[in-house]
Amino acid sequence: MANNERRQEIETFYRQTAPIFLKWSPDPKRIGLYAMHIGYQQDWGEPLDNSISALQMSRRIIELSEIKSGQVILDAGCGVGTLAFEIKHIEPKAGVYGIDISRNHIHLASQYEDRDDSFCPIFSIQDYEHLAFRSGTFDRIIFCESFIHSQDKTGLIQESSRILKSKGIITIADIFMHPHTLTKEEVDIIAELKTHMHIPNITHIQELVALLLANGFSCINPRNITENVVSPVDYHDSSPNGQSLDAESSHQDIETLLAGLQRLLRKGKAGYYILTAQKNKTNTT
Numbered sequence: 001m002a003n004n005e006r007r008q009e010i011e012t013f014y015r016q017t018a019p020i021f022l023k024w025s026p027d028p029k030r031i032g033l034y035a036m037h038i039g040y041q042q043d044w045g046e047p048l049d050n051s052i053s054a055l056q057m058s059r060r061i062i063e064l065s066e067i068k069s070g071q072v073i074l075d076a077g078c079g080v081g082t083l084a085f086e087i088k089h090i091e092p093k094a095g096v097y098g099i100d101i102s103r104n105h106i107h108l109a110s111q112y113e114d115r116d117d118s119f120c121p122i123f124s125i126q127d128y129e130h131l132a133f134r135s136g137t138f139d140r141i142i143f144c145e146s147f148i149h150s151q152d153k154t155g156l157i158q159e160s161s162r163i164l165k166s167k168g169i170i171t172i173a174d175i176f177m178h179p180h181t182l183t184k185e186e187v188d189i190i191a192e193l194k195t196h197m198h199i200p201n202i203t204h205i206q207e208l209v210a211l212l213l214a215n216g217f218s219c220i221n222p223r224n225i226t227e228n229v230v231s232p233v234d235y236h237d238s239s240p241n242g243q244s245l246d247a248e249s250s251h252q253d254i255e256t257l258l259a260g261l262q263r264l265l266r267k268g269k270a271g272y273y274i275l276t277a278q279k280n281k282t283n284t285t
Contacts, residue, residue, distance in 0.1 A: 010149070010198050011102050017254050018104070025054040027082050030112055036079040037145045037173070038272070039230030053230040057173075058086040061144060064223070064274050065171040069093040071139035074163070075121070076128040077101075077146020081109030084121040096121035097138075099128060129156050133163050140164075142171045151200050153208075157215045166281040170217065173274045175261065176205040180269050189260035196257055205273060217277040226271045 018034070027033035028051055039053025040060050048056065067073060067087060071094050075084040078098030088096045098121050100106055109123045126132055128143075129152055141160050150156045160170050182190070193199050205222055212220050264270040 006151075006198070007101055011104065013196075013198055014102055015104055020254055025050045027051070027080075027085075028055075030082075030085065032111070033080045033082055033085075033108060035082045037083070040225070040228050041230050042228060048230070050230070054082070055086065057229075058083045058144075059090070060225075061142060061171060061173050061274060062087055062090055064276055065140050065142060065169060066276075067091055067094060067140055071095070072137060073097065074099065074133070074138045074141045076141055076143050076160075077149065078105070078109065078121075078123065079144075079146075080105050081112070081121060081123060083142070083144050084109070084123070085112070088121050097133075098123045099126040099131070101125065101127050129159055131159060131163055135162050136165050137163050138165065139168050140171065141168070142173075144173045145175075147172045147174045148199055148202060153203060154211060154215075157211055157217075161215055161217070161279055164279045166279060168279045169276055170212075170279070171274065171276050172208070174272070175202060175265075175270055176208060176222075176273050177202050177270050178268060179204060179206065182269060186264060186267075186269055189264060193257055193261060197254075202270065205271065205275075208275065212277045216280045218280050219278040220275065221277070222273050222275040224271045224273055226265055229265075229272045 021036050022032075022034045025035035025039070027035065035051065035054030035058070037054060037057055039048065039050060040057035041048050041053050042056070061083065067090070069091050071091070073087055073094055073096045075081075075087070075096065075098040078084050078100050079102075081098050084096050084098035087094060098109060100123075103125055106123050106125050109121075112120070124132075128146070129150065141164060147153070147156070164170065190202065194201070209220055209222060261270070265272065
């Protein structure tokens with residue numbers, strides 16, 4: 001479980017960077033909300049607006065998660081809820097829950113809870129490594145760029161297995177390392193990401209597959225969609241009037257951090273994956 005000090009560090013980081021995310025990818029339907037994940041673009045012939053590409057990523061995750069009417073879905077590490085709201089929009093008869101350790105995120109998401117009950121996820125402040133839900137509650141659990149922040153990834157997969165129903169699906173959309181030798185510059189980039197974005201480590205994709213297999217998951221499908229992601233550099237270029245957003249945040253220059261991450265992606269040292277896996281019917285973890 002994230003201790004109070006670490007929780008406060010994460011809370012502070014996202015509070016300070018919220019104005020940047022709000023400028024990059026504002027939710028077109030809900031004033032004050034914003035996507036916190038990078039975008040998806042299938043066709044590069046005509047660049048998409050950041051908000052649209054982020055919406056496309058949400059829809060791609062939903063599609064690959066095979067979400068259906070009547071299912072119960074958990075968005076684990078939901079941020080301000082944009083993915084959870086889109087799930088509810090596409091499948092209004094699904095039960096959608098969003099949890100996050102940030103009080104500010106849940107406060108923002110919850111502003112819209114009572115405005116339209118038919119499109120309303122249920123949000124709560126929880127640590128995704130120690131959830132308050134009963135075993136076998138969910139048909140789907142989704143980690144959209146939140147898995148990378150876990151302190152105990154083995155424990156997180158075991159907790160995910162506990163709350164999933166038999167044959168339930170886990171979806172993880174995130175950055176993963178490839179087994180390549182890193183240069184000193186690349187090692188420094190990772191060190192900066194760990195320090196300033198509060199990332200304990202970036203898992204190798206093979207390690208994640210092995211971890212899922214060891215904890216009773218099968219049908220593991222890691223899809224490398226790196227060529228389709230809208231890069232952090234693209235976000236940087238889209239700043240209003242070509243000006244940097246640095247002055248609007250007193251925190252570490254997030255654009256520089258994300259540009260470093262993009263270099264890892266471009267060189268094939270890391271990849272962006274949407275991985276799905278199914279909990280085995282006989283798994284009783």
